[in-house]
Amino acid sequence: xxxxxxxxxxxxxxxxxxxxxxxxxxxxxxxxxSFIAFFVxxxxxxxxxxMQNISPIISNHWIKQTISELNxxxxxxxxxxxxxxxxxxxxxxxxxxxxxxxxxxxxxxxFRSFVIAMIGTFLFAQISWGGSILIMTHKLKANxxxxxxxxxxxxxxxxxxxxxxxxxxxxxxxxxxxLLSFLLLKNFVYRKTGVRLI
Numbered sequence: 001x002x003x004x005x006x007x008x009x010x011x012x013x014x015x016x017x018x019x020x021x022x023x024x025x026x027x028x029x030x031x032x033x034s035f036i037a038f039f040v041x042x043x044x045x046x047x048x049x050x051m052q053n054i055s056p057i058i059s060n061h062w063i064k065q066t067i068s069e070l071n072x073x074x075x076x077x078x079x080x081x082x083x084x085x086x087x088x089x090x091x092x093x094x095x096x097x098x099x100x101x102x103x104x105x106x107x108x109x110x111f112r113s114f115v116i117a118m119i120g121t122f123l124f125a126q127i128s129w130g131g132s133i134l135i136m137t138h139k140l141k142a143n144x145x146x147x148x149x150x151x152x153x154x155x156x157x158x159x160x161x162x163x164x165x166x167x168x169x170x171x172x173x174x175x176x177x178x179l180l181s182f183l184l185l186k187n188f189v190y191r192k193t194g195v196r197l198i
Contacts, residue, residue, distance in 0.1 A: 096111065131185065
């Protein structure tokens with residue numbers, strides 16, 4: 001039940017920004033926001049694959065209480081993830097520039113906004129694969145609190161920045177929310193399990 005509630009909170013969190021920006025931005029800006037967010041969130045694909053594959057390993061080490069050995073294995077995973085993300089970051093910058101250059105309907109001036117959103121997202125993607133650690137180690141209450149805090153921060157930051165700064169504020173909100181998620185996940189996981197995500 002704890003996992004179920006956390007998952008609902010997490011799912012709601014992943015969609016709430018679109019609802020908020022649609023309220024505060026013009027139709028064109030909301031379209032630009034969605035367009036940019038789609039590309040930016042592709043940074044989470046490889047960490048998502050990692051998460052699916054390492055969850056059983058984490059669970060196994062937790063049961064055996066071999067956390068130092070787990071931290072050693074995760075060091076290699078972090079290095080591989082950083083390498084893949086760095087390559088993907090560069091490819092996305094080039095690809096996005098090519099795509100918007102071929103568009104002439106208001107997207108040509110969105111490259112700066114795209115870069116702003118990418119910065120925080122790149123940072124969080126380095127540890128987002130650790131999102132299941134609290135579940136794998138039976139820290140369901142901690143995971144619920146973490147996802148709830150992330151949701152509240154996401155709503156607050158997205159609302160304030162989009163209301164005050166428009167589309168640019170929305171991009172800052174994406175980046176800032178990713179940074180806050182990074183700090184929360186890193187600290188919750190280390191404090192509750194001793195596992196180092198970075």
